[in-house]
Amino acid sequence: MLDDGWFGTRNDDNQGLGDWIVNCEKLPGGLDPLIEQINALGMKFGLWIEPEMVNENSQLYRTHPDWALTLPGRKPAMGRNQLVLDLSRPEVVDYLAEAIGKLLREHHIEYIKWDMNRSMSDVYSRAFPAEQQGEIMHRYMLGVYALAERLTQGFPEVLFVRVVPAAADALMPECCATIPRFGAVMIPMPLNG
Numbered sequence: 001m002l003d004d005g006w007f008g009t010r011n012d013d014n015q016g017l018g019d020w021i022v023n024c025e026k027l028p029g030g031l032d033p034l035i036e037q038i039n040a041l042g043m044k045f046g047l048w049i050e051p052e053m054v055n056e057n058s059q060l061y062r063t064h065p066d067w068a069l070t071l072p073g074r075k076p077a078m079g080r081n082q083l084v085l086d087l088s089r090p091e092v093v094d095y096l097a098e099a100i101g102k103l104l105r106e107h108h109i110e111y112i113k114w115d116m117n118r119s120m121s122d123v124y125s126r127a128f129p130a131e132q133q134g135e136i137m138h139r140y141m142l143g144v145y146a147l148a149e150r151l152t153q154g155f156p157e158v159l160f161v162r163v164v165p166a167a168a169d170a171l172m173p174e175c176c177a178t179i180p181r182f183g184a185v186m187i188p189m190p191l192n193g
Contacts, residue, residue: 001111002048003048006022006026007019008058008059015057017058018055018061020103031109046109046110047109047112047113048115049113050114051085051114053080053082053085054067056076067095069125069140070126071122076122086125087139087144097147097151100112101151101154109158110157112151113161113163114160120137123136123137
């Protein structure tokens with residue numbers, strides 16, 4: 001499994017998150033030569049993603065700062081040098097489904113390790129009026145489900161493995177129970193310690 005750092009300007013954890021484009025300086029020739037080498041050894045190739053997060057220092061954030069959950073008039077609360085993308089917005093889900101889908105269409109990726117291990121903060125969507133802000137967490141989860149559904153339906157041959165912190169274990173049974181009805185399985189892999 002190719003872990004964090006394969007995309008955009010991701011040279012450290014302060015930049016590039018959200019820019020799901022292969023960094024060909026790090027991977028000359030892109031992903032395909034590496035995938036071919038891995039497959040030649042009799043192994044399957046997997047790729048790490050954390051699609052629901054974004055760094056301020058990324059092309060995605062510079063283009064769409066309003067796509068991050070932030071409280072108006074306050075400095076954003078960073079966690080792990082990240083902001084949470086606003087998956088309550090269909091256009092954000094569309095962007096992620098297309099960016100990840102493009103990788104899966106163009107390369108022989110057999111599994112995805114989907115990290116989701118940053119806590120939520122600054123839960124405020126610039127796409128909704130003040131009287132609807134209480135709906136954002138629910139709408140966010142519907143966006144997570146929509147993204148998972150689109151990816152698992154669009155790529156049924158790909159195994160999606162979710163990695164969450166132990167504190168999120170309570171949420172995962174519901175999320176993972178939702179996915180199998182679409183014909184694919186998303187396996188939760190809690191982090192211990």
